[in-house]
Every structure is written in C-alpha cells, then in structure tokens.
Amino acid sequence: MAEPVGVAVVGASGYAARELIQILLRHPGVKIAMATSRQDERLDALHPSLASRIDLACEPFDADRMAERCKFAFLGLPHTASMAIVPSLRERGVKVIDLSADYRLADAQVYEDWYGHAHTDAAGLGEAVYGLPELFRDAIPPAGLIANPGCYTSTSILALAPLVAEDLIDRKSIVIDAKSGVSGAGRSPKLTTHFPECNESLSAYNVGRHRHTPEIDQVLTTVARDGDPVEVIFTPHLIPMDRGIFATIYASPKGPAVEHDLIELYRSFYADSPFVRVVTHLPGTKDSAYTNFCDITVRVVRGRILVLACLDNLIKGASGVAVQNLNLMLGVPETTALL
C-alpha cells in the first residue's frame, strides 16, 4: 500500500468517533491527521482508552487546514452541525463521510418535517450517496459525500431488503420492534440514560415518531423499485446494555412463506457482502458486538414472516460502515481494518 492518506475526525468526543479512531489506527492506508472537538483536548484525554495509542490534540474546526492535511473527513457531529460545514469541505475537495442524519433523507421537506430544521445545503443533498454498501456498493466509490446510515436503519434495511426487493411482503404490514443498547443515545448525560434510571429497566421511547422511520421508509422504497411506498411501524426500546441493536421484524407475506427458502434467498442476496452473516440459529447481540457484522435469520410463525437481525450500533451501525465506505472509496478491500 502506498503512503497513507490523511483523514480527519470531526467531532471526536463521541462514542462513534472513538470507535472510528480505534478502527482507523489499525488501517494501513490512512493516517489520522486532524481531529476536532468543542473540547480542546488531547484525544486520550477525551477517551482514556486511547492512551498510548495516538498522540494528537483536538483543534477547532478549520476547513483550510483540514483540506491541506486530509483527503477524507469523517463527521461525528449532531444533525444541523454537519450541513453547516460540509459545503466548505466539499469546495476544498475533501471527501466527506457524514455520520449525522443531515444527508440521509433525499427530500429536504421530509428532513424538515422530522428534524424540525430547514435543510440548508441543497447541493450536498443532491450529491450525497447513501452509504449502505450492501445495497449501494457501486455508487459509493466515486462519491464525494457519503450519508452514513443510522444504526436502527441499517439493521432494519438489511433485514428487510431481500423481502422487499423480491416483492414478497405487504409493504404496509411491516412492524419493526427494535431494541438498542444505551450507547446509541450518545455521550451527553441525560436523566433517561443516567445509570440508576435505565439500568435494570426497559422502556420504549419515541413511539411512532423516531427519526429513523422516514429513513427506513425511503431506502426500502428505493429497494422496491416500483415506487409503491414502504411504510413501517417502528418502535425503539432502550435496553440496559452498552451496545447492540436487535430488530424483531414482522411482515405479512404476499404468498405462502417457507422458512428454508427464505434463508436461501437471504444467503443469495448477501453472497457478496462479507459483513452480513445469514445464520439459522437465533442470534444474540453479543455475537456481533465489537465487530462489523450484521447477523440475520428468518422464521415463519403462524403464516407471518419474522426477521431477526442484530449488529453493533457503534461499529456496523456507525464507525465500521463508515470505514467500509472509506475502503470502497479508496479501492482497497472492503474488509480492510474491519476483521
């Protein structure tokens, strides 16, 4: 491999950024050349687990300096913060992999409806490619701006794409009962994620109004190809564990459903996707925790199709898929630094 390319981590204080840095430190093709954070600290002060691993202090964001040193920027910012800086990076030729929600929804109005802010970067929206390699592998290498998918979204879409692509299910029948570890809520302390509140407890939240809903609808509708929209019922739950997302998905088949055939369909659909493991046992989130794998299985119960899927929300649901996208853009093997 040639000289490592410089990459930037913007918004380095969060959990996904920490995981991303750990993956990038194993990547032979890149060098973390810049990190930014509102907290003006060394990376190993923000993340003690990085002690002795990287000798770099965060700087304030500066597009010029970033463009000098970096070909790629990973954005680990809250929504609206990403779209405020993406234009300045794209102008300077920096390729962006955005882990926020800002470029995931193709329609600016849908963004405004669900996020409560007008979208301010129409050009970016037009340029952005949805960064789910298993579905859009060919569009990613030439892209300049990647909208990295949401964690619930990746789980749900990977679990449903084969059924929707083959038009096997009623698109209004889909129920996604999703469960997430607490790291999915980010690193800012809140009462709901205060240990004595959420430990030893389970609750649903944002029922009927979680922002990953329109993202799932949009991408699955794209997968369906005929324009007839997918509209899911999506219910997220907070689980007292660090990481992992589990989706239990229920859908009504259009015709008779046979478990074995469905497993074969999934295997064939993901034959070229090294990070999707179609299994026959019932997977647990621990099997894919700390990895970039998504585990999926299918069952038929009383005529209904159940898909059970899980992945690590911080890796396959954020930082890992970001590096998968990077690898595709770099033209190196998709699995580089991810096994």
Added chain:
Amino acid sequence: MAEPVGVAVVGASGYAARELIQILLRHPGVKIAMATSRQDERLDALHPSLASRIDLACEPFDADRMAERCKFAFLGLPHTASMAIVPSLRERGVKVIDLSADYRLADAQVYEDWYGHAHTDAAGLGEAVYGLPELFRDAIPPAGLIANPGCYTSTSILALAPLVAEDLIDRKSIVIDAKSGVSGAGRSPKLTTHFPECNESLSAYNVGRHRHTPEIDQVLTTVARDGDPVEVIFTPHLIPMDRGIFATIYASPKGPAVEHDLIELYRSFYADSPFVRVVTHLPGTKDSAYTNFCDITVRVVRGRILVLACLDNLIKGASGVAVQNLNLMLGVPETTALL
C-alpha cells in the same frame, strides 16, 4: 383479623417462592407453617436474604402433615410435578394455588401438545380456576384450586383484554413482542443464563413455540366470548436485567382508533383493579419492579394500535398475584400485604 391461617410453600428454593415468602411474612392473616424443597435446608440457607426473617427448615413433601398444619398450599414446582401432588392435597381439603403451568390450559390435549406430557389429573383440570383476578375476580373466592397465570401471559392478557372484550381488533392480527428479565428463566444454572453469556446481550428464544402462547390464546378467546378464537404471534426475548416483563403489542383495529378514547376504555375497564395502572406516559419496567402493579399505556401509530405493558415477573407475574388470589379466597382486601 383472627388467628392467622397456616400456609405451605411447596418447592421453596426458587425465585418466585422466595418473593412469595417475603410477601407472606408481611401478611397479617397467614403464617408460613411448612416449606418443602428437594434441598433439605433451612429457608435462610436456600435464600440468604431471609436471614433473621424466618426460622423454618424445609421438609420433604407429606400431604398428611401439610393438611394438619395448612389450609393453603402454594406450589412453586416445575410442570408435571404439580399435578402429581395436587390430588393428594385436594382430597385432604387443602386449597391449592399452583404457580406451575399444570392447570392453566383447560384442554388436556393442548397441554400435551405444548408440554409433551399427558395430563394426569382430569378432576383437577375440571376444578381449577384461572387465577387472574382482574378478569375472573368472582370465580376465585370459592375456588379450591387456582391455576396462577404465567408471567408473560398476565402481561399480555391484561394489555389486550379491553380491546378483545370490546371486539375492537382483528384477532389474527395480534403481535406480542415480549421482553423478560433473566429471573423469568428460573434458578437452575444453564449456559444461556450464565452471566457472561446473557449479560450485555439480547436475543429472542423459543420463537413461535413458547408455551405461554396457547395460554394467551385460550384466555383471550374466553374474554372475547363469541367463540371466535384469538391466535397471537408471541415472541419472547431475554433481556440483561433481573426482573421485569415488557410487552409491546401490535394489533389492527376493526375501525378507526383514537388514542384518547382507548386510554379511557382501559381506565374504565380496570377501574376496580387496584394493581393495574393505566398511564399516559411510556412506562419502564423499573416503575413496577418490586411491586404488584401492572402498568399499561396505549398508542395509535399509522393506524395500528400499540399497547405497552409491563410488570414484575416474580411478583405481579407470579408470587404477588398468588397472594392476590389468596386474599380473595380469604375474604380480606385484595391489596393486603401487597402495597
């Protein structure tokens, strides 16, 4: 209150038995006069938390001695073990509250289909009353044999009964996505409940074949009254927490559904049930942990009705409802020892 009546705890080594003993120790109307266990030990050796609370050693089961000392026996035995001793107790006039599954299914053939054993006590099956006070409050006081409901079952039935009783939903559309703390799996060590296996993990189990399924079907069909059967899709999940069951339930309404009206329906339905709390916020299992309450709320999402319900599997799902039944049989306030 008069002289306390003697009660027995049969199968005292399990978790539900331990909770039951703790509740009974607060009950002014009863005295634990006998306890049995395969392990021939003092109760506080089996359960160190009972140290200084009760001075009683377990004995082998003996129906005669039990009948001498006790008017009531709580059975905390595995299925098939209960029906092996219930006849001997009933013959001697001991009233039985059975926490196992042996008398829950009215049809012996259904029992055999799901539990893999022939039922050996037809008389008991005929006598047994299903011990869910919120639905069968009038049948319990005169009963001699109570089939205490399963923990998933109570959660699911309490959550669905108002909708089914009012015939508001399609009975084949019901999906129950249920989540349980690990104490629900009992006290016998197994690999799946070994801490490093299930901690920090979430998985589904017994998909499509959990034994609480026919129990839910049966009781809801009874609630429906017109004989048209309820047939649910029930998916249990193991959650890394000690106790608590949470059910997220999806059903298709027969007509337009209005959230506010449904909440009112539930409030009215449970107006006389002191342990059902119909709430408007999204409840967490922690709110009802270590109590005999079942918390329920309702939402309408994209035309589907969602019911979210939770309770403590060891108390409202086992020992607490057992004492509720006892209270009804004793003619004392239903809440005695349970607040």
Added chain:
Amino acid sequence: MAEPVGVAVVGASGYAARELIQILLRHPGVKIAMATSRQDERLDALHPSLASRIDLACEPFDADRMAERCKFAFLGLPHTASMAIVPSLRERGVKVIDLSADYRLADAQVYEDWYGHAHTDAAGLGEAVYGLPELFRDAIPPAGLIANPGCYTSTSILALAPLVAEDLIDRKSIVIDAKSGVSGAGRSPKLTTHFPECNESLSAYNVGRHRHTPEIDQVLTTVARDGDPVEVIFTPHLIPMDRGIFATIYASPKGPAVEHDLIELYRSFYADSPFVRVVTHLPGTKDSAYTNFCDITVRVVRGRILVLACLDNLIKGASGVAVQNLNLMLGVPETTALL
C-alpha cells in the same frame, strides 16, 4: 396506634426521598402531609413508581405551613441547603431528620475543611444527635435534630465498632476498601454516571479525599472512648449496579485474633439490634438489597482481621435508618414499616 402524625419530605426528587416515601406509605403511625422540591410537580410525576400510591403535589418550602401540618421533617437536600432551613424548622418546633451531611461532623472546622463551606448553624450542630441507632439508641428518642449517617459511613462504622469498642485493633491500621452501586451518586446526570461510561466498568474515585472519611474517623473515635483517634484509609469504588454498598475492611489486631471469637463478639455486640445480621457465610449485597439490614461477617487471614459488611445504600444507608430514627423518636417499635 393513635392518629398518624404529619411528616414532610423536603427535597422529594432524589432516590433516597423516593425510598423514604415508599417506606412511610407503609407506616401506620405517619402521614406524608407535605413534600417540597425545586421541581413543582406531583410526586408520581417525579417518581413514576409512585403512581396510584400517593396523591400529593410538591410545594415550595415554607416553614410556617410545614410547622402547621408536620411534626417531623425529613430533609433530602444537598449539603449546605439543609443548614439553611433547619433553624427555621427547629424554631417552629418541627423535629428534623436530616439526610444531608450538614450536621454529621461535630466540629465546624472539620466540616469547612472537607466541604469547603463555613458552617452557619452552630446551634444546630450543638443540638444534633448522630442517628446511628445501633450505637446511639438512647440519645435518639429525645432528640430534636438527627444527623442521619452517610451510607459508606454506616457500613464502615457498623463493621468496625465492635473491634474499636473492645480496643482489639491498631487504630491507624484500618483500610476500608468500599464499593458502591451507582444510586449512591445521586440522581443528577453526570458523565461518570452516564450508563455507557460506568456500566461494565469499575473504578475508584475520590481516593484519599472522600467526605465520609472524617465522619468515620469521628464516630469510631467516639466509640473508642479513650480519645486516641481512629484514622482510616478509605477508598470508594463505583460498581455497575443500582444499589448496595460493600466494605472490605482490613485491620491489624493488637493480639492474636480468632475468627470464631470475633463472630461471637459481633453477635453479642449487636444482640439488641434487629437490623444487623452477623452471618458466617460471605454475604453479597443482593441479600440486603431492598431491605434495612446490614450483613456483617469476620475473617482472619494471615494474622489480619477482615470484616466484610454490606447494606442497601438507599435504605439502611439513608431512608431506612431515617425511619428507624423516627420510630425511636415516636416510641414505636424500631422495626415498624421496615420489615
């Protein structure tokens, strides 16, 4: 029992206050007549677990109204906030059980040294009785102001008092390695108690400077009676569990130490203390969780004495002992509402 006496819960939003309310709701001799909180809400909005249990809204603090309705006030306030209102309550004849640290240290200078604030209520300091019933049972009934002990403090003192009272150990040799569940850190969200930070992790904190240190020193020096000061090394650790304190204590005996004799000494020392359980097995925090018990055992290892003690930090370490104190002041059995 006569007409219940009115009690107030001041600072009702915290965890210890919630536990206190739950205990008081079971207490036949009292009625919660007033609750205050900066959050002007109903108690069951602050604490969803109290739904249907109590119909009371928090009010702003007002000494006159409190004195009208209440004979006792429990203060669940941060330090310095307690001493700001205690004088107004005492003037009006309200007896106070203060769960903060404000009246625990007899010497105002020591308070200032460790808490960084001058003490503003010398009269209160003079009046206050240290509310550890196992050691000061006779001083509590007539008291008007109780300084409820700290949670680490109670654990440590109960574990060491017999050894110190009998002058069996070198008072400079004591090492207290203490472990606490996260509820001990209170209910305000902070990064250190954010679930994904402290879950699945263990760390020490405030090494050499935890504020319970001078409290332990002071009380044990009192127990020693000869004035020769006890000076402990105290190291607290944060444990990924909700509740429970465990202290592993090491001390050098002045003469040969025999395990069996020490157990007997402890049994005799606590013979009249219903909430101290001297056990011979190694206790776990779960055995005393959700109870008012403190479990203690003793070992001799390579000539050193080890005392292992645990209790529930929110109950025996805060709300439960507060009610023990109340019971002594009311002249009702010490165990009322606590079993």
Added chain:
Amino acid sequence: MAEPVGVAVVGASGYAARELIQILLRHPGVKIAMATSRQDERLDALHPSLASRIDLACEPFDADRMAERCKFAFLGLPHTASMAIVPSLRERGVKVIDLSADYRLADAQVYEDWYGHAHTDAAGLGEAVYGLPELFRDAIPPAGLIANPGCYTSTSILALAPLVAEDLIDRKSIVIDAKSGVSGAGRSPKLTTHFPECNESLSAYNVGRHRHTPEIDQVLTTVARDGDPVEVIFTPHLIPMDRGIFATIYASPKGPAVEHDLIELYRSFYADSPFVRVVTHLPGTKDSAYTNFCDITVRVVRGRILVLACLDNLIKGASGVAVQNLNLMLGVPETTALL
C-alpha cells in the same frame, strides 16, 4: 513475514480460547491448524461470534497429529488436564503456552497444597518459564514451555513489581483488594454465576484461600531478589460485569513516599513495556477492556502507598499475554496482532 506457522488451540470452548482465536485470526505469522474440545463441534458452533471467521471443526486431542501440523500449542484446559498432555507435546517438539495453573508454581509441593493434586510432570516444571513478558522478557524467546500467568496475578504483580524491586515497601504489609468481572469464573454454568444471582450484586469469595495467592507471593519474591519472602493478603470479589480486573493495593512504605516520584519510578520501570500504561488519572476497567493494556496509577494516602491497576482478564490476563509470549518466541514485534 514468511509462511505462517501452524498453531493449535487445545480446549477451544472457553472464553480465553475464543479471545485467543480472535487475536490469532489477525496475526499475519500464524495459522490455526488444529483445535480440540471435548465438544466435537465446529468452532463457530461453540462460539457463534466466530461465524464466517474460521472454518474449522474441533478434533479430539492427538499429539501426533498436532505435532505434524503445529509448532505451537496453546492450552486452554483446566488445571491437571494440562500436565497430562504437556509431556507428549514437548516430546514431539511442540512448544507449549499453557494458560492453566499447572506450571506456574515452581514448587510441586506448593502446587499440591493449593490445588489438592500431586504434580505429575517434574520435567515440565523444571523447563517452564513464567510468561509475564514485562518481568521475564529475556527468558521467554528460547523457552519451550510457557506458564501463562493468572489474571489476578498479572494485575497484582505488574502493580507491585516496581515497589518490590526497589525494596520500597514492607513485604508483609501488602493488601490486594481485587475485583473481577464474571468471565473470570469460566464458562461452566454455576449458581454463583447464574445471572439473577450475581447480577446487581457484589461479594467476596475464596477469602484467604484463592489459588492466585501463592503465585503472587512466588513471583514477587523472585522480583525482590534477596530471598526475603513477600506474603500478600489477597481478597477477590465478583463484580457484575463481563470482563476486567481491578486491583486496589495497599502497602506500607519503608520510608517517606512521594506520589510524583513513584509515578516516575513506574514510568521508568515500564519504559520498554508497550502494554503497561502508567497513568496519572484513576483508571477504570473499561479503558483497558477488549485490549491488551494494563493501566496503573499510584497514590499516597495518609502515608500508605496505594496502587490501582486494571486490565482485561481475558486478554492481558490470558489470551493477549499468551500471544505476547508467542510473539517473543517467534521473534516478531511484541505488539503483533495485539493493537
């Protein structure tokens, strides 16, 4: 790097073996050529997390076949099982890295005293090198049999070695209060590690008789060089988390102790050890979880020296240090596959 050398994993069903396999799969210099287990299954059936990572079925142990394919064997067996097969491997020239306790104690009598079995392989005992690279880095490359250290042992020894080597502390004053995650107890289900027993609880175990005690004594006495024995008080505790060991160590200095000087001593002592991180903040186990690092800091409190150290029991405490030893024996960088 040349052709990868074949390695065997003997006893592949445990947690340390699983971690070892994951590390070895990243190692460019080795190939897992054989795995054995009493369970005759594929590795990914034993460990679902290995799905799609390795295509290998366990075989019964056979020294000849192992010698044909493998230059190194890692033994993840219970004690006594290792010494039953090591001679057959050494005769055939296979180098052994033994993760059991069988070759850690130099004196066969001490082994018998603590493990209750006579030692049956005197030759192996004579040949074995204690595999803690930070202390015995020069002895490891030429060794044929490595006794991989215990997890508590590594933590304790790394924390104390600088103080003992420099003769700064009273060797009879050392108290090691150690805390371990539950994976340290192995993968066989037991009541004590059944989730509802150990979750949300903390207890001490094997007080005064844990088998890592003589191992710590022996190695630290070696470090001391003058023959005057180290004799520690070692108290292990079970913590409700998956992985991580934390040791809080107390020792009396021979002279005045200055925190800053001690930190410098530690930094200098471990200057050439890439996996020991001497830090100034108080570390948490999570910082080193899933890594091969050991984090250490030092404090002086009331004249006593406190050392706080932590590491991941399955990696730095078992599989990771095993690969460190392998790397030294292969002559490749010590950090290969470990960052």
